[in-house]
Amino acid sequence: MKIALAGIGKIARDQHVPAIAGSSDWDLGATVSRSGSVEGVPSFTSLAEMFEAHPEVEVVSLCMPPKPRFDYAAEVIRAGRHVMLEKPPGATLSECHILRDMAAAAGVSIYATWHSRQAAQVAAAKAWLAERALRHVTVIWKEDVRRWHPGQDWVFEAGGLGVFDPGINGLSILTEILPDPVHLRSAELLVPENRQAPIAARLAFHHTGGAQISAEFDWRQEGEELWTIEVETEDGAIRLSEGGASLHIDGKEVAQVDGAANDGEYPQLYSQMAMLVREGRSEMDLRPLALVADAFLLGERRVVAPFEF
Amino acid sequence: MKIALAGIGKIARDQHVPAIAGSSDWDLGATVSRSGSVEGVPSFTSLAEMFEAHPEVEVVSLCMPPKPRFDYAAEVIRAGRHVMLEKPPGATLSECHILRDMAAAAGVSIYATWHSRQAAQVAAAKAWLAERALRHVTVIWKEDVRRWHPGQDWVFEAGGLGVFDPGINGLSILTEILPDPVHLRSAELLVPENRQAPIAARLAFHHTGGAQISAEFDWRQEGEELWTIEVETEDGAIRLSEGGASLHIDGKEVAQVDGAANDGEYPQLYSQMAMLVREGRSEMDLRPLALVADAFLLGERRVVAPFEF
Numbered sequence: 001m002k003i004a005l006a007g008i009g010k011i012a013r014d015q016h017v018p019a020i021a022g023s024s025d026w027d028l029g030a031t032v033s034r035s036g037s038v039e040g041v042p043s044f045t046s047l048a049e050m051f052e053a054h055p056e057v058e059v060v061s062l063c064m065p066p067k068p069r070f071d072y073a074a075e076v077i078r079a080g081r082h083v084m085l086e087k088p089p090g091a092t093l094s095e096c097h098i099l100r101d102m103a104a105a106a107g108v109s110i111y112a113t114w115h116s117r118q119a120a121q122v123a124a125a126k127a128w129l130a131e132r133a134l135r136h137v138t139v140i141w142k143e144d145v146r147r148w149h150p151g152q153d154w155v156f157e158a159g160g161l162g163v164f165d166p167g168i169n170g171l172s173i174l175t176e177i178l179p180d181p182v183h184l185r186s187a188e189l190l191v192p193e194n195r196q197a198p199i200a201a202r203l204a205f206h207h208t209g210g211a212q213i214s215a216e217f218d219w220r221q222e223g224e225e226l227w228t229i230e231v232e233t234e235d236g237a238i239r240l241s242e243g244g245a246s247l248h249i250d251g252k253e254v255a256q257v258d259g260a261a262n263d264g265e266y267p268q269l270y271s272q273m274a275m276l277v278r279e280g281r282s283e284m285d286l287r288p289l290a291l292v293a294d295a296f297l298l299g300e301r302r303v304v305a306p307f308e309f
Numbered sequence: 310m311k312i313a314l315a316g317i318g319k320i321a322r323d324q325h326v327p328a329i330a331g332s333s334d335w336d337l338g339a340t341v342s343r344s345g346s347v348e349g350v351p352s353f354t355s356l357a358e359m360f361e362a363h364p365e366v367e368v369v370s371l372c373m374p375p376k377p378r379f380d381y382a383a384e385v386i387r388a389g390r391h392v393m394l395e396k397p398p399g400a401t402l403s404e405c406h407i408l409r410d411m412a413a414a415a416g417v418s419i420y421a422t423w424h425s426r427q428a429a430q431v432a433a434a435k436a437w438l439a440e441r442a443l444r445h446v447t448v449i450w451k452e453d454v455r456r457w458h459p460g461q462d463w464v465f466e467a468g469g470l471g472v473f474d475p476g477i478n479g480l481s482i483l484t485e486i487l488p489d490p491v492h493l494r495s496a497e498l499l500v501p502e503n504r505q506a507p508i509a510a511r512l513a514f515h516h517t518g519g520a521q522i523s524a525e526f527d528w529r530q531e532g533e534e535l536w537t538i539e540v541e542t543e544d545g546a547i548r549l550s551e552g553g554a555s556l557h558i559d560g561k562e563v564a565q566v567d568g569a570a571n572d573g574e575y576p577q578l579y580s581q582m583a584m585l586v587r588e589g590r591s592e593m594d595l596r597p598l599a600l601v602a603d604a605f606l607l608g609e610r611r612v613v614a615p616f617e618f
Binding site for chain 2: 070074091092093094095097098101158159161181182183184186187196206208287290291292293294296297298299300301
């Protein structure tokens with residue numbers, strides 16, 4: 001199937017282009033971007049021109065930042081094409097609901113991707129937890145913003161999500177692997193004096209089974225970075241680390257399973273999209289974004305030291 | 310049908326008790342509250358005791374503040390009873406999604422009420438707008454917090470919603486009467502230096518038809534208070550004012566229609582709940598709360614003068 005990529009920046013080049021190139025489902029037919037392009041692929045600056053020149057494109061994968069994404073997604077759906085969304089699927093929950101309804105009405109597939117859910121050991125962690133009663137769950141997402149977003153002031157602007165930009169990856173895994181739904185009880189947002197968005201956050205969740213569930217996100221981490229979920233159950237404990245790539249059960253490392261399920265995060269997203277299109281289905285799990293919106297809605301803000309890159 | 314009221318405070322006494330008393334559908338069988346009670350009605354301090362003593366109660370209407378409401382709602386659903394929620398339906402979106410799923414799994418009705426949607430002229434405004442193309446929509450919700458919440462510091466705490474507590478009423482009408490869905494483009498939140506929640510807000514919405522849609526909420530209003538939605542279309546204009554009680558079409562006031570539809574906001578909520586229970590349906594429109602969460606997620610915060618009651 002022919003696919004087009006819109007928004008050619010770092011994430012498109014690093015992940016999407018290789019994933020499409022390595023897939024037997026997809027053929028990259030065109031790119032749409034105001035600045036970037038991919039060598040050997042026809043490039044356009046608007047969706048309308050691209051559809052005009054390449055009516056055979058059936059799917060458009062959107063990689064631009066969340067704020068402009070709605071307009072592109074709406075245009076793709078109105079053109080009767082299927083649409084795939086980088087995470088987070090939009091700048092607001094309301095626009096995601098609107099896109100979901102539009103796609104359903106137009107009879108096209110929409111896929112809100114969460115790449116971290118495709119990390120190598122997430123499925124194994126989910127299967128292990130499925131039948132167990134939870135006691136404690138701790139989500140730790142600590143990285144160095146200077147390393148991952150050097151000089152990118154927009155991550156601290158209003159709507160930029162701040163530390164929830166990486167933290168939402170942890171929440172996407174949490175909502176995937178836990179057998180029961182959770183919601184936010186309280187949140188603390190640490191906001192630098194000179195910024196709008198939090199640089200660190202502490203979240204406490206409510207769990208219907210009474211488990212203690214918390215999350216700690218920090219973008220000020222120096223030295224070792226941590227992307228870890230620890231779960232203690234009534235029947236053993238697991239530690240899912242390296243963003244879902246590594247799993248320890250009761251202290252013992254679980255070996256990586258070879259095969260299609262471990263092709264990598266983005267190749268699996270594109271396999272899933274191919275399946276959704278073939279089966280005429282959509283997948284739009286908005287729970288991770290709802291938890292982030294809830295944290296902003298409910299969170300207590302504390303001013304911390306100014307931050308400069 | 311026997312109904313119980315939980316959370317006996319000002320809103321329960323002012324609105325819920327008279328609405329139930331005046332209804333031929335409902336009989337107030339019990340109250341649950343740690344502090345309040347209703348004369349002549351058996352009172353309990355926990356749901357469990359109430360269900361034990363009054364197993365004939367089929368529906369529980371929850372009037373306590375949003376933060377503790379989830380636990381009560383979950384307990385009502387687990388007891389196999391139908392549940393009715395004051396606005397906003399919860400402290401977070403995630404908990405509302407969980408309650409909706411729980412109610413569906415338990416086969417009981419859940420109703421997230423929005424009393425302002427039942428104001429006398431809202432249905433007429435919606436009918437008039439149904440076939441018209443929008444140009445400009447302005448939502449103005451300006452009232453004096455000192456009049457409506459004297460000394461209630463909690464309205465300015467994290468999770469207290471601030472000016473969105475009244476503003477969500479305007480958003481509940483907006484999402485009801487507009488023929489097309491809207492989502493937030495940008496927001497400005499004016500937060501007093503000594504408080505967590507905004508005392509004023511300005512919102513700009515995106516509309517698929519290109520109409521200009523904005524909202525202005527202010528809790529610092531002195532003198533005349535305003536709860537108004539003005540809509541200019543390609544074929545005339547309306548002004549819905551007094552929180553939905555009054556309607557002008559092209560400058561001419563529309564007369565009130567007598568009859569069941571104008572019994573008052575809360576009597577209509579209870580009529581609607583009776584219909585939902587009889588038909589085995591639920592109604593849980595979360596769009597107003599999603600717009601508020603989106604405003605906190607996306608909004609630019611500006612510090613304004615400290616506020617004291």
